Amino acid sequence: MEEEDARRYAELWAHVESESSRRLLLAALDAFAARGFEAATTRDISRRAGMSPAAVYVHYRSKLDLLAEIMRIGHQSVLDEARVAMQDRTTPAQRIAAFTAAFSSWHARFATLGQVTAHELRALPPDRFAEILALRRATERLLADELRAGQQAGDLHVEDLQGTVRAILSLGVDSARWYTPQRGGNPESIGRLHADLVLRMLAQPVDGAGVAAPRAAVADAR
Amino acid sequence: MEEEDARRYAELWAHVESESSRRLLLAALDAFAARGFEAATTRDISRRAGMSPAAVYVHYRSKLDLLAEIMRIGHQSVLDEARVAMQDRTTPAQRIAAFTAAFSSWHARFATLGQVTAHELRALPPDRFAEILALRRATERLLADELRAGQQAGDLHVEDLQGTVRAILSLGVDSARWYTPQRGGNPESIGRLHADLVLRMLAQPVDGAGVAAPRAAVADAR
């Protein structure tokens, strides 16, 4: 992982007290992303953090504790960013665009973390899993509530609410899989692209001999 | 894995000669999907297939060989299905809709396999990886070529070609992560939903005081 990545991720767990703990979180994230949680070894993690294998256990009780902490911080971060992005918008369409842009650009910006959060859930024991699932559900609800509001107001075209929610989330989640700064431009441009695509998806037809046009509600949010 | 799944997957590797080999492919797929390639043990795989651990090595040279074979068959299958779905369509928009429906419904129908194909690529050594990557690129090209054709003909709205390709693929790939028959309906309905969302994304604006309407090219493909 590059210097720049290290600085970006440092902000995520700036609230973690010890410098060694923070170094271990970054080392563990790298190791989990590179080989998967099960294949990553505590020896590898400790080496990336510049410590002996035993030093890990001064700061964390187990390898699983490291994963759980990374997952918790990651899920909390994306939920917070989505909330902040939506808070000043005034219409469902605007809030959906803001959510999509924030969610997708987060997954590009923290692609390494995004891969781990999305695909190592199965490694968590039931109680940890439940905690993370609650955060995921809260994030999903931010989006679903706005889609429902826009649908009921007649401003947005939403035939399958749950399916549309999943589609929008998929754009973001999967960004973490393929994104690299080389291939994807900057994270914000991914967010803008996805927000634009989503607004097109939701454009309400205006009658005109079977031809559709986006209504003002959507055109404004562009 | 259920009886029904077993039958569905049996078709995928019907061409594999030995019955034991086919049972091992299914057992390995289950094990890889449940815990990840690295965490899955050859003892677990052999037990699922009703054999002793050593019997695996009569049919496959290594655990990695099992993964590589599963990946190859899976990637070839989705490429074939996409090609077949597109072949009788006459416009770019129709072929894009057909591709999207086939790609997404495949990932829902073979969700277990889809998860493995998408996320265990890193476990492959360079030569195996290159083989799989070629299949992925061929699939991607099926879609990209049609988007480019529709864009150049002026029928489709495509601002960011590579970004749009990735977005459409993301809808399918991520379906494998969340889909279950309980939550997602049948695979074909996922495909139809995604095809519809994609056609909306690509609708070309028709001038009219800043208001957009899909042109006939897209409306026809609906």
Added chain:
DNA sequence: TCAGTGACTAAGCGCTTGCTTAGATTACTG
């Protein structure tokens, strides 16, 4: 001055891993 504390390391324990070996069993052939 020195007991106490927190961060760390060297060494290694008990266990599991992918895979091999040696031999048994089975199905088929001349």
Added chain:
DNA sequence: CAGTAATCTAAGCAAGCGCTTAGTCACTGA
């Protein structure tokens, strides 16, 4: 029915695993 090849199992090896133990070291407060 002997011979052969294919398929399987019981047993186990070398290596690597997560984590622990015992002890070192720098620093703190009385």
